[in-house]
Amino acid sequence: MNIPGNIITLIAGILLTLISLWYGQNHGLMPVEASEGAAQVDGLFNLMMTIATGLFLIVEGVLIYSIIRFRRKKGDRTDGPPIEGNVPLEIVWTAIPTVIVFILAVYSFEVYNNLGGLDPETSRDFPQEEMQMAENGAKLVAFNPHQGHLSLGIGSSKADLEVDVNGIQYAWIFTYPDTGVVTGELHVPVNKQVKLNMKAGDVIHAFWVPQLRLKQDVLPGRDSELSFKANKIGEYPIICAELCGPYHGGMKTVLHVDSEEDYQAWVQENTIASLEDKEETMALLSQPMTEESRLEMHSHHLGVTPETLAQLH
Ligand SMILES: [Cu+2]
Numbered sequence: 632m633n634i635p636g637n638i639i640t641l642i643a644g645i646l647l648t649l650i651s652l653w654y655g656q657n658h659g660l661m662p663v664e665a666s667e668g669a670a671q672v673d674g675l676f677n678l679m680m681t682i683a684t685g686l687f688l689i690v691e692g693v694l695i696y697s698i699i700r701f702r703r704k705k706g707d708r709t710d711g712p713p714i715e716g717n718v719p720l721e722i723v724w725t726a727i728p729t730v731i732v733f734i735l736a737v738y739s740f741e742v743y744n745n746l747g748g749l750d751p752e753t754s755r756d757f758p759q760e761e762m763q764m765a766e767n768g769a770k771l772v773a774f775n776p777h778q779g780h781l782s783l784g785i786g787s788s789k790a791d792l793e794v795d796v797n798g799i800q801y802a803w804i805f806t807y808p809d810t811g812v813v814t815g816e817l818h819v820p821v822n823k824q825v826k827l828n829m830k831a832g833d834v835i836h837a838f839w840v841p842q843l844r845l846k847q848d849v850l851p852g853r854d855s856e857l858s859f860k861a862n863k864i865g866e867y868p869i870i871c872a873e874l875c876g877p878y879h880g881g882m883k884t885v886l887h888v889d890s891e892e893d894y895q896a897w898v899q900e901n902t903i904a905s906l907e908d909k910e911e912t913m914a915l916l917s918q919p920m921t922e923e924s925r926l927e928m929h930s931h932h933l934g935v936t937p938e939t940l941a942q943l944h
Contacts, residue, residue, distance in 0.1 A: 647688050655681025665842040665863040665888065668785050671742045672844040678738065682731055746845075747858065748783050783847050784858030790826035792819060798829065798836035798849040800875060801882040812901045818887045820894040821864050827857045837873035840886055846872055861888040 655677045664670055743749060794817065795806040805817050819825045829838060831851045838857060839846040842865075847857040871882035889897060 643692070647685060647692075650688065651681050651685040654684045662842050663863060663865070663867075664844070665840075665861050665865060665867055666844065667860045667862055668746050669842070669844040671745055675735075675739055675742050679735065682735075745785070746783060747785055781848060781850075781853070781855035782858070783856070784826075784845060785860065789824055790858065791823040793826045793828060794819075796827045796829040796838065796849065797832055798838065798871070798875075798882075799832035800834065801871070801878040803838070803869060803871075803882070803884050807898070810898055810902045812898065814901060816885045816887060817869060818889055818894060818897050819861055820891050821888050822860060822862055823891075824860050825858065829855045829857065834875050835873050836871050836875050836882070839870045839872035840867050841870070842867040843886075848873065861886075864888050864890055 658677075658680050660680075661673055661676065664673060740749075793808060795808060796817075797804040797806070802815060803817070805814050806812070807814075827838070827847075829847065829849045831849045833851060835851070836849040837846055838849050842863075843859050843861065845857055845859055847855050849855055865888055867886045867888070869884045869886050871879055873879075875882065887897075
């Protein structure tokens, strides 16, 4: 049986396309999508995965085929043919990646813009008079990082709930300005527009919730914002995504996306509780943490006894 070469190439091409398209949608690498906007990030990731799968199959396929098909015959001691460059081939394999990178660049820019990352209104808050000076032709002093603020997320202008976030070594502190609740775990109601106003107390941290597909830097001396609408009830990890010190790995907590009723119940419960121990909490937070108290805090989670700790010292 002898099938012509171009038919085999065609069949291989169709198979490769189908496998790439299927795997691009079914890789199962991403966690749950829990926010509006998450699907856009996944759309971009899935396209990259589709392209990467296709390239992987082409490269590995040709490699394996060549190893078998063109292997040295028994007793053959001659050199291979001296091949020197192939201009059309080189043009093709330069042009294809260029087009792919260009498409991905435009697409990812589009997604980032849709997520509010490029909004000039929010990302560069120059004071009014400085803007006026700039318009009048006065030289605008170099962009002052302490004046601008970073903003990311959909719908920052119409928040139903605002929460102040303070990132410190090594914890996230959430303050609800409306009720005065101070907490270590973030609770938000489902399907409500939430805006986090974030500050760092010491060094650079980053607030990351993989399920929301959002990550924002939290910087000392510069405000940053993160806006989202969580659309799936559940518990998701909040992770510090910026190496911020020796216990950076322990700087994580939980985002609770509650139903409206659960959220209200939680607020009720904590408003009463927080009134009682607010002073205590504030006193605790204002105390500088020693190496021992930090270790103790973390050893608590790990089930290490004070005796073991004492031996370490
Ligand atoms: Cu951190």
